[in-house]
Amino acid sequence: MRDLSLHLMDIIQNSITAKATRISILICGDRESDLLEIEVKDNGIGMENDFLKDVTNPFTTTRDTRKVGLGIPLLEASAKMASGGLEITSKKFIGTTVKASFKISHIDRLPLGDLAQTMESLIIARPDIEYDLTLDNKKERFNFNSSDIKRRLGEVPITHFEVIKWIGEYVNDGVKTIFGGILDEILS
């Protein structure tokens, strides 16, 4: 994966496959502790303990087209490459939380990438799911909640192109406000 926004999209696909109806994403960048954390929390069907224990193994997968699943192993590799790590907790029928951490200043840390495009694609593909995105730099917070947007829109569908475009720009503004000067990278 080229950047963290693609990893995020990939991990959220797992939540969607697990029949989640609500997915919360928290991205927290703290300049002081030099730590970037990305957490995806869903209310999907969760995993059995046996499956969870071995979930970072590429040969542990639920898909039936092939015997390998690389989503989680790749994310773990990206996190470890930047002196971070991956933590997964899950409860059957309650949901799953995936948390990846990265050392912000590490030369191998992947850039954040186009977070706005990830949100746009997710909403276009599965508008029925509630997405909650929080960006945090330990001083300021930015929040985007798709249910809140839907409420404001009334009968206009959230997938309407103008709305999608607005969401992209709104998320982009949030990324710039919260992570400008913190992630030391060009934010699209």
Place this chain on the structure above:
Amino acid sequence: MKSLAELEEIRKRTLDQINLRTNNQDIRVVVGMATCGIAAGARPVMNAFVEELNKRNLSNVAVTMTGCIGMCKLEPIVEVIDKDGSKVTYVKMTAEKAARVVVEHIVNGRVCTEYTIAEADK
């Protein structure tokens, strides 16, 4: 800075169009979005489809995503499914190819043969 108040404007502006549009989405564009697809660049392909469809005001096309289609080396894969259920599978897609598929296949009804899976197998 974007504000939530702008949504209200969008709502007012788009409400009239929505009533005019029919809800018949008779063509489906399905983009493969598993790890393999995303890593190969499926996200910009999907966004290109949405953008191009909107540019041409085609409201009868639904863009959705699916998991691994099973041929990871040919990703990004896009399936275009007509209203009669016939399916064309495009492989190794890019944003530029997506724009062409919209014009040629979806608007004019001519399949872009050179991008299809049958061509890739040759």
